[in-house]
Amino acid sequence: MSHPGTLYTVGMGPGDPDLLTLKAARILRSSPVIAFFAKRGCTGHARCIADAHINKAVAELRFEYPFTTEIPHDDPQYRAAMDCFYDKSAESVATALDAGQDVALLCEGDPFFYGSAMYLFDRLGPSYRHKTIPGITGMSACWTSAGLPIAHGDDVLSILPGTLSADDLTERLRRTDAAVIMKVGRNLAKIRTSLAAAGLGERAVYVERGAMAGERIVALRDLTEPTAPYFSMILVPGRQGVR
Ligand SMILES: C[S@@+](CC[C@H](N)C(=O)[O-])C[C@H]1O[C@@H](n2cnc3c(N)ncnc32)[C@H](O)[C@@H]1O
Known part of the structure; x- marks a missing residue:
């Protein structure tokens, strides 16, 4: 049985693909799977930045946010729906990791600075080998x-x-x-x-x-x-x- 893959949480910088670190670019090129969030009907900001750097044969896990308009974050329905969304997204990433594939989880700016990727990092970090690549913040x-x-x-x-x-x-x-x-x-x-x-x-x-x-x-x-x-x-x- 193969070893589980590594979760790379990758800071994608603010937008200009040239503002990516060399380490982030290297991991994007070598990862067989990328995972990212996107708003409904949009490519996803982090995915757009990655375009110049990814291997075209890469498998993509695209997680589309369940809401198109802002709902107050303290609304219990919002919290419940988002928890469910992040749980399911984490399960998809875990399936790839369990199959022995490394996954690059893309995040705008720096992942640990108000980054959406932290919701998956929190769920997967305790169970999988992981590395986080800092990014230039917005x-x-x-x-x-x-x-x-x-x-x-x-x-x-x-x-x-x-x-x-x-x-x-x-x-x-x-x-x-x-x-x-x-x-x-x-x-x-x-x-x-x-x-x-x-x-x-x-x-x-x-x-x-x-x-x-x-x-x-x-x-x-x-x-x-x-x-x-x-x-x-x-x-x-x-x-x-x-x-
Ligand atoms: C959820 S936070 C993500 C922050 C991100 N992880 C970072 O390191 O910059 C999103 C907020 O960051 C700010 N932001 C991030 N990147 C930006 C950019 N390139 N230009 C303007 N505002 C930006 C906006 O205020 C936006 O509402």
Whole structure:
């Protein structure tokens, strides 16, 4: 009987296929199976990045999210459906591993930084040999594209999900030197209000699709849309010029 394969959880970087590590590229080329998540009707962002690097004969495990629109994450129905989805996805990966195949599980940016791959890693990691390959995060690509050094010296950098309440966001923004606000989407108006209340609105920069086709960078004050797409974030640079 063959030994089980190894689960490689691979950081795919922010979007530009050139921003993949050499190690990630090597594992993609040598893996007989790749696994990835995708929204309904979409190829999947991580899969698109992989295109330039995979062996065309590779077997693909494509896991399509059960929802097309956002449902509040604290809705019990959402949690139950997602748990079931991740359980089934993990079973498919386990079948390939049990057959002795290595599996490269693709993840945008860095897998251990808000990465969706962690849901499978948590389920499979205790039972299978595994290795994780770090990736360049989306935020790193965004502040680089924006030409915005984010933190100097002893600046405190806070990474905040836009899903926090307005009061919580404002409080945390008041206590930081620099900030990255992720998961902007429908939280844009609330984030604007909190940034203004913390006195940071004028320093904030909006970055959409950092290091991807369609990249867009504007001062937050010049952004006119009421909501933002999934791949977007707001950056507040720290104490610039203090070195
Ligand atoms: C679930 S988190 C995944 C983070 C990812 N693992 C990473 O290392 O960047 C998704 C959020 O990351 C941000 N994001 C990730 N990549 C981005 C990019 N290239 N441009 C803009 N925002 C990005 C967005 O705020 C998005 O809502």
